[in-house]
Amino acid sequence: MPLYSIGDLASSFILRRQNLRLNQDLARLSQELASGTAADIPRHLDGNYAYLxxxxxxxxxxxxxxxxxxxxxxxxxxxxxxxxxxxxxxxxxxxxxxxxxxxxxxxxxxxxxxxxxxxxxxxxxxxxxxxxxxxxxxxxxxxxxxxxxxxxxxxxxxxxxxxxxxxxxxxxxxxxxxxxxxxxxxxxxxxxxxxxxxxxxxxxxxxxxxxxxxxxxxxxxxxxxxxxxxxxxxxxxxxxxxxxxxxxxxxxxxxxxxxxxxxxxxxxxxxxxxxxxxxxxxxxxxxxxxxMARGELLGVDLYDTATRLENVQFQLEALYTATARLSGLSLVEYLR
Structure with missing residues (x-):
């Protein structure tokens, strides 16, 4: 069965993209947890602005x-x-x-x-x-x-x-x-x-x-x-x-x-x-x-937001750990 791998440049690109996405999610969820209001209103309302x-x-x-x-x-x-x-x-x-x-x-x-x-x-x-x-x-x-x-x-x-x-x-x-x-x-x-x-x-x-x-x-x-x-x-x-x-x-x-x-x-x-x-x-x-009606319409579930924020933080820490390990690889380490 053939093995597929990606090059260093592609790997670096994927890690940077994941890092950017996770940091954006972290900022958004932190803002929502602090304000109690959805940061991405169009997404939160599914594009329906009539009531708002x-x-x-x-x-x-x-x-x-x-x-x-x-x-x-x-x-x-x-x-x-x-x-x-x-x-x-x-x-x-x-x-x-x-x-x-x-x-x-x-x-x-x-x-x-x-x-x-x-x-x-x-x-x-x-x-x-x-x-x-x-x-x-x-x-x-x-x-x-x-x-x-x-x-x-x-x-x-x-x-x-x-x-x-x-x-x-x-x-x-x-x-x-x-x-x-x-x-x-x-x-x-x-x-x-x-x-x-x-x-x-x-x-x-x-x-x-x-x-x-x-x-x-x-x-x-x-x-x-x-x-x-x-x-x-x-x-x-x-x-x-x-x-x-x-x-x-x-x-x-x-x-x-x-x-x-x-x-x-x-x-x-x-x-x-x-x-x-x-x-x-x-x-x-x-x-x-x-x-109050606007707050209910734009509000978020704080418990769910806190859970998602914790999950993003965990993923970000895992990403940093993986990045550090990949950055420390060498031919000697690879041949061991």
């Missing part, structure tokens, strides 16, 4: 919705904080104004009026809040401040009330400035847009409208009553003490009346916050489920 594609698409869509919901949560939270400051400030200020106005003492009314002027600046600062460079109450003009400064409000309103010397005349002039279309508030005071922000898409078919702008009626009313009080003791207007007191009382009572509407606005905003949070929770749950 659906999972990946679901994760990407959820990621987009989650980003929008996170942005909406930041905006609503910042709006709620600004309105909380407005409510807290005007609630305290309204009681102080009524009390000071009813005393009709020049020192008291002047102090209360000056306090109102300071609070006007604080209210405008709160309403000019922005999140990551995005104005909250400017509608679609998110790159613009919502309001001019308190000094700008006061200066333009002093022109509007010039010549008015009665309570009714002063209040009417200020009301016109704030509420007439094309009046001072819309042309000088409010700097934002008259177009609402588009709704936030926070889920499949789920939108949240944040249509609260700085030119809404409740914001106009709060700023109007604060401005009435701020103008009461203005030295340029030089109103008599009794008229200053009447203006403070009117401003304080107006603020008190507007509190219910402000509370309702905040409640509506709170409802929007709750919806956003519900969607964020749902999206997080869905994404977790999709990631």
């Amino acid at each position: 594609g659906d999972i990946e698409r679901g994760l990407r869509v959820n990621e987009g919705f989650a980003t929008a919901a996170k942005e909406a949560a930041f905006v609503t939270g910042a709006m709620q904080t600004a309105l909380d400051r407005v409510q807290h400030t005007t609630t305290k200020l309204s009681a102080d104004l009524v009390m000071a106005g009813k005393t009709s003492l020049p020192e008291v009314t002047e102090t209360a009026s000056n306090a109102a002027r300071g609070e006007l600046g604080a209210l405008l600062s709160a309403l000019n809040t922005n999140v990551a460079g995005r104005a909250l109450f400017s509608g679609i003009a998110t790159d613009a401040l919502s309001f001019a400064s308190a000094d700008t409000f006061i200066a333009d309103l002093k022109i509007a009330v010039a010549g008015e010397v009665t309570l009714g005349g002063i209040l009417t002039a200020i009301d016109d400035w704030f509420n007439l279309p094309g009046g001072g508030f819309e042309t000088v005071g409010y700097l934002g847009s008259d177009t609402d922000l588009p709704p936030f898409l926070v889920g499949e078919g789920e939108t949240v409208d944040l249509d609260l702008r700085g030119d809404s009626q409740i914001v106009r009313d709060m700023l109007k009553h604060t401005t009435i009080a701020a103008l009461a003791s203005d030295p340029d207007l030089a109103y008599p003490s009794y008229l200053q007191g009447e203006l403070l009382v009117a401003a304080g009572e107006g603020m008190m009346t507007a509190q219910d509407e402000l509370a309702q606005i905040r409640a509506d905003l709170g409802y929007a916050e709750a919806r956003i949070e519900e969607n964020r929770t749902r999206l997080s749950t869905e994404s977790t489920g999709l990631e």
Whole structure:
């Protein structure tokens, strides 16, 4: 029976090829054992990517919705904080104004009026809040401040009330400035847009409208009553003490009346916050489920992988031993 053998060059080639294959298997199995996921996905799925594609698409869509919901949560939270400051400030200020106005003492009314002027600046600062460079109450003009400064409000309103010397005349002039279309508030005071922000898409078919702008009626009313009080003791207007007191009382009572509407606005905003949070929770749950499904689809049996890895290591050690023995052969050793 004839014997067949291979030459040294062929033998070396076969050993190198086996060494390469075993090292590749070793690297692949080590990666799979460490990650718990198949390294060769096409082979693992037998070329069928349909289910994996659906999972990946679901994760990407959820990621987009989650980003929008996170942005909406930041905006609503910042709006709620600004309105909380407005409510807290005007609630305290309204009681102080009524009390000071009813005393009709020049020192008291002047102090209360000056306090109102300071609070006007604080209210405008709160309403000019922005999140990551995005104005909250400017509608679609998110790159613009919502309001001019308190000094700008006061200066333009002093022109509007010039010549008015009665309570009714002063209040009417200020009301016109704030509420007439094309009046001072819309042309000088409010700097934002008259177009609402588009709704936030926070889920499949789920939108949240944040249509609260700085030119809404409740914001106009709060700023109007604060401005009435701020103008009461203005030295340029030089109103008599009794008229200053009447203006403070009117401003304080107006603020008190507007509190219910402000509370309702905040409640509506709170409802929007709750919806956003519900969607964020749902999206997080869905994404977790999709990631688990992807893990099961691409996962490997760790026990089987460890067994195969051990087998490859054994084969590699045997190959190195055989290679070493072949490398040490000589004619003398062969003839022994």
